[in-house]
Amino acid sequence: MGRYREDPARIRSLVQPDRVHRDVYLDPELFELEMRRLWPRAWIYVGHDSQVPKAGDYLTVEIAQQPLVMVRGTDGAVHVLFNRCAHKGSRVVSATSGNCRGQFRCPYHGWTYRCDGSLRTVPLKSGYAGTAFQESSAAQGMTRIANVAIHRGFVFARFSDQGLSFEEYFGESLTSIDNMADRSPAGRLEVTGGVLRYLHQCNWKMFIENLNDTMHPMVAHESSAGTARDLWKDQPPDAPKPMVIEQFVPFVSNYDFFDRMGVKIYDHGHSYTGVHFSIHSKYAGIPEYEARMVQAYGEERAHAILAESRHNTVYYPSLTIKGAIQTIRVVRPLAVDRTLIESYTLRLVDAPEALLERSVMYTRLINAPTSVVGHDDMHCYGAIQQGLAARGNEWVSLHRNHTPAEADQIAGSYNGTSEVSMRGQFRAWASALAEVEEQP
């Protein structure tokens, strides 16, 4: 019996309007409660449907301690199944991805399942005659998650039967995914070019918070982006900028730049920075791409799509996307102080290859275990995870630009350096954690 499980009031007391208690990052019991109360009731990103293009294609993933398989059925529909044999509980599918050729087969006793999880065959079935097998959960097969939604190829699942509908949960925040997909002349995205898997020695919320934290780049990334800026500073102003310089240098823009960039807050913890412009706004144009966009959408609409330059959009708690550069980072909590961040690159279907090359370079420069930008972020997360143990101050400050008016409504547009996105995330967090889950 822990301190928090039976005590919603105590959980609520950890999140105050302008600060949070350190236990939210340190306490293993709260991590367990997140995995039971927050993640299962939220809509969690599972994968992209371009990763399972053909019938029988699957990928396996573990999310919030749940082994899952996402599979394209024979009817073309994408299913998300719990990756557990209905018999003795073995994980049925062990490969990261593949094609199941019409059925999954458990490696232990050979029970087979259709792509929708239903039980297909059991060896020597006569042994179950006269038993309660048919009425038991074993006969139901691999449990299929009922609540699955696909938006522009992004597959989300809500593990619990309880919770908001997909549309209620994400609302207008889905416009960030729309803008990323609309940047393809065909309106479609494809995951391509491999996945960067970066192990973070920190609580998952530190990573999520950092994505809309605009007060850190000019400090934490001064050594990387600042070095790139200094290496380039003697070049004439009209010298064509290598992509590296174009991508690194905006990270060390000044406070005024990030403040004017703006941040947009939605309910349930979602938000994005770059309401008016962003660090991606000044990339050199690619005329062939712009021509294809105009051809596909018409002049006005094409320019409206490309004028958006959102920085990071947070789909709380599992996904962050960068629409303007077509990369996404997926958050997989492993333990209270361990998180896996997986970074994927998306191809804009029918766009010139140069767009993909830009995205590939960006994700390697910024999101990789070998990224100099990532190293300094990771260093800070680890330092927080350690530093929070210090006695004398149990609170983490989220005061920047706080106003009492947020109590009534937090959704809206704010100045870019406000910590309002983090306050919004913790509001969603507290409301989920303080709601005792249904038994079991």
Added chain:
Amino acid sequence: MSDAKVIDRAATDEAMSDRAVTDEALVDFVYHEARLIDEKRLDEWYELFTEDGLYWMPLTRGQPEGPAHTSLFYEDRLLLQVRIQRLRNPNSFSQSEPSWCQHVLQAPRVQTRSPCGSRFVLRTPFFYAESQRDQQQIYAGVAWHHLVLRGEALRLRMKKVELLNCDAALPSIQLFL
């Protein structure tokens, strides 16, 4: 791109050398290159690369060369310079406690020599340790050195590092394998 193609592409712009480069000289280059990294003599290391030099660590097995697939490293000289200068920046917070590394190389083998005698590919299995105070990571892999003769000197056109666990979830790797 296959190793052979890399050689073909460059063979035309390379003058014939009148003296054959010995295997020993090629192998010594590989040992020297690793030692420069381990001893943090990174300016000397940087100078080993040709103007179009590339330091490449693929993300997947059998990954084709080129900018259309994500890599762990795909660094031209400009990016290498950013990394080297950053390591010396007092505000490189992830290096406020510095990392150190050690290569342990299996004997390098000369895999190919171009017909004109100025391009070489060597294969070197290795272990690599990177430590930072109480944390030590150990990696294994194969390094491919694509060397060219520039005048009398051997230079590095590409170092390709095939990491054994390239598909694993990895912590920060801060130096050079």
